[in-house]
Amino acid sequence: MSKPLLSAIHHVALICSDYPRSKAFYTQTLGLRVVREVYREARGSWKCDLEVSPGVQLELFSFPNPPPRPSRPEAQGLRHLAFAVPDVDAVVGVLQQRGVACEAVRIDEYTGRRFTFFADPDGLPIELYESDAAVAV
Missing domain, CATH: 3.10.180.10 (2,3-Dihydroxybiphenyl 1,2-Dioxygenase, domain 1)
Incomplete structure (x- = not known):
């Protein structure tokens, strides 16, 4: 290769x-x-x-x-943005204090990593993905 x-x-x-x-x-x-x-x-x-x-x-x-972006149901094209974080729970806590609703934390069935989603002001799905490579907040 x-x-x-x-x-x-x-x-x-x-x-x-x-x-x-x-x-x-x-x-x-x-x-x-x-x-x-x-x-x-x-x-x-x-x-x-x-x-x-x-x-x-x-x-x-x-x-x-600009025309609206279809997010739900999922449409062809960009699905979501994902950001690496060292501790999903810590970031979710800060976001919730700032008024951002987050989905329940889930486990990636293939990697065993924890993740969750929230939306930006236009409804774009944003993922927080727990990663050892992420810099602490």
Whole structure:
């Protein structure tokens, strides 16, 4: 087998229905750091780069009147975002204190790892996946 062509995920891009609400959710509720934020006049669109971890970013975009994303029932395309955390219970506790509803913690039947889901302001499913490789919160 040949060497993989890809080495890492650099960023994931999200289009928000309400840019200020989503920016507040990802920065204040989830604690992501703003790397840069620009208004793109020609597109009537904001772009905000958020640091998830060194070298990995989440990009938030605003566009005038974006169509809604079907999440339920699950549709073809991006299924969800998953973030590695060292302790699912600890992160769920913080999220619940910040008003975020989380599903019950489950066990991945193939890896034995614990995980749960919650939704961003647009209903995008976000997974917390317990991983030894995650940095402590």
